[in-house]
Amino acid sequence: MSKKINAAEAMLKVLEDWHVDHLFGLPGGSFDSTMNAIHNRQDTIKYIQVRHEETGAIAASGEAKLTGKIGVTFGSAGPGAVHLLNGLYDAKHDHAPVLALVAQVPTATMNTDYFQELNQNPIFEDVSVYNRTVMTAEQLPAVVDQAIRKAYENSGVAVVTIPKDLGWADIDDTFESTAGTFTFTDNYPLPDETAVAKAVDILKNAKRPLIYFGLGAKNADTELREFSEKLQIPLMSSALAKGVIDNSYPAYMLSAGRVATKPGVDAISNADAILFIGTNMPYLHFFADPNAKFIQVDVKPSNMGKRHKVDVGILADAKTTLQSLIKASDTVQSRPYYDALVADKKDWNNWLTQFEDQSDTPLTVDTVFAQINRIADDDAIFSVDVGNVTVDSFRLLKMKPTQKITTSAWYATMGYAVPTAIGAKASYPDRQVFSINGDGGFTMNMQDILTQVKYNQSIINVVLTNESLGFIEGEQDDNQQPHSGVDLIDAEFGDVATALGAKGYEVHTLPELKQAFDEAKSAQGPVVIDVKISNLRPLPVEQLALEPNESFDQAYVDAFIEKYHAAGLTPISHFLEEHHVEK
16 A cells, blocks of 8 residues: 655655755745645745735745756735735746745635635636646646646746645555656857858957846856957847856946946947847847847847848857857957957946945945945845846946856846845755845835744845936936936935844945945844935936037037046047047
8 A cells, every 4th residue: 555645745745856955035825835844844945025026926936046956935815925026027037946845725625616715717818838636636736746747848937826725635655756767958069160150250350249148147257258359249138147257357348228337328329230149138229229239149030030030040058159269260369449449448447446336325226236245255146126226236346256146138127126035045055146136126015024034144235325216217307207207205224124123224324335335244143234325327328428429519528527526537429539530
């Protein structure tokens, strides 16, 4: 006679086989059978209690983006299930493997308009790559096993709905998961040699070539630098690929767009040939010349030509393609465009540095990031919220390849940073973790500072308080409309954190700022540093007005430079002329 096991425990054994050792959620009565199983298996799988199901779903999504491993979250029937959606949509948009276990009322009361009963499958249909309701206790472990396979295979969200009574039932303990036999390969076709030769010819003969890489090239930092140096081609990346190459690398211009740097915008706006590798950046058409020669390297055929007319398409892995490009190319001794952009970046860095130690009050945001950079460990993890804080973080964090950064990129949900920091600390308990928030995003999930307190997570939560939804305020300015609904009242978030059991700081001056970060670096448990900063919009590098042209007269330029303290920031035209770059 075979051994019996509770169906919910059999399901948890499947998670353990897939190397899941913790999950995030908030219990409800409809999830009692699974909570009982979690209690019984507490030695092998850890339950992390959050104060809002959205927090659990975002934590699972952010964790999956940081680790590449599946994140697991759960919610109870009805409202608990619906609360999961925001975090699950973040996972969908950023292609993160996440499993959502969703409770349902008992089978005997389904379809009777029972308390908290919803027809949940349609709710999750759009967000998921797999969406099933378990029909028998015996199939529960098998359905969860299949869900995990689908989440990994399709880099997305798998949803399993579990009627309450099925989790209680005893079943034969005979199910064997497929975790040990599942294979997911990244062995893509080798780059076509003819296409590689064409690409090398275009890049060698271009006057203003550029390498634009994304997360698809995250394991090719050595090859990116080698190819850049061999052909004297400057580099830039999508915002999410920040950290693949050290920020200090002279020929790395960072990114373009609003979450960007001046040299990044200058590089893409003036390029006449672009190697677009391992990225699907959607805003390319705002900056790149539509007539520029375009070489695209991607593993998905459907991405070819999606962002720009393609002259050479290479369906292959970024690292393998770069190795082929290096091998097929001859050394270029010098290139004026490369030299001009290296000088442009140096000028940009010098301009930024002048703001790092200012004692003005309210403080400038630059002073805060100077302190983050000062105390950040070489393997620190940065969880970044959405808004002006995204612009500032991706512009001002001086990242190394050994560090990690994450944000809600495609979905761009506010309230991302605190939950993802919880997930990051759960997966990397020995690494330093920052959550970096605006005051708007922080208030969406700040209740889960309690979660950080409960599990004694040493997380440094930074709140940039400018009393505004600054990113939206800037958009309203661009639309030349009155500010509407963007003003926020102030609160003492450091004091709130202290009341919740964390260590809180209220920071108004530069000495207070430095002291808070000195103490936060060695603090045990969560810290919240509330910094009162000015509401000056980050320099809109996508709309620079540093010299008169067909769009801006001298009066407009003077006003722009005064407003954004841009005196001393040199137009790209100066460096192009100085280095005799041909058009």
